Amino acid sequence: MTNPEHSHPRRAHIAMFSIAAHGHVNPSLEIIRELVARGHRVTYAIPHLFQEKIAETGAEPVLYRTTLPGPDDDPEAWGTTLLDNVEPFLDDAIQALPQLIDAYEGEGGAGVPDLVLHDITSYPAAVLAHRWGVPAISLSPNLVAWEGYEEEVAEPMWAEPRQTPRGRAYFGKFTAWLTEHGVRKTADEFxxxxxxxxxxxxxxLQPNADRVDEKTYTFVGACQGDRSAQGDWERPAGAERVLLVSLGSSFTKQPGFYRACAEAFRALPGWHVVLQVGRHVTADDLGELPGNVEVRQWVPQLAVLKKADAFITHAGAGGSQEGLATATPMVAVPQAVDQFGNADMLQALGVARHVPMEEATAGNLRAAVLALVDDPEVARRLAAIRREMAGEGGTRQAADLIEAELPAA
Structure with missing residues (x-):
């Protein structure tokens, strides 16, 4: 239940937009729940796979059809190159925009909101905010651009793809779509x-945090709430130390990696290993496993981390911050996109080791975990970061800042 001092003087319609991906929906859920508790009407545009999860927050799901690969699809559907990764978002936005216009403006629709919230992957949201003349706030579940980001990161990363016919076609298509809808930004700026x-x-976790424009970006930190509905996890009797292994929800088709993790701690005295393997791998795929290894498709990750001594992670934003919030030493084995930067940041903070996937052998993983859990300096640094995170405000701060952007009645 929300504190009355945080209630906004008027009930507003706030529209949230995201895609069907756990790593992009989950970070916003507690903010949405808080806004509903403060008396606002919140609609949430989302593909049908996440309808129930959104409804549980008290928001009204506004459903649209998506062409993006879903969380149950084979990770290989995303391709391997930079253009493979970004083209689907633009194509999905182009086909989703007319659906969303009708869902909000059409007869019996949700109605034009007072303010738009959106995940960074929801391109139609900012176009709709422009169309409706209402404020838009991006909710970023991972790192953001700093002053100099374009020159240091974006331009080198895009230099080669931009020279290809496919790359030129992508940027031309993006610019034409923005121009068609009156948005006066380049594809890069957008x-x-x-x-x-x-x-x-x-x-x-933010690289070059001292160069981030604080007029635009406000760090509110992890917006976590009560997750008891996800269930609990108990440390088995006799387990002196617990290791959680998880590659998140998307890049989990890695049976060889899971076998290496199991082998690394085979019969190691006192250790219990929890392998979360996702939907694309089964225990049968891993062969004969030692008795101290527990294989699960899914676990209540935060509940496990509260009782774990170490975490082998893909270094997604969600997992990274949960590791920090629970002061759990991490071995980061990144798989894609921002995870490589997160792995480097965690290592630079002195609370993790970055082990590239090609070097993730049983021996290297075991050595990295044991070195971290036996280092008192790692524990000291994790405790200090956890204290800093507690002061960032989280869910309530985010809701306060959103209300501050609402147009006056």
């Missing part, structure tokens, strides 16, 4: 330079 953004990661 993707990395929002007018206003709340950053849902701890500032400790």
């Amino acid at each position: 993707g990395s330079r929002p007018d206003r953004s709340l950053v849902l990661i701890p500032k400790a």
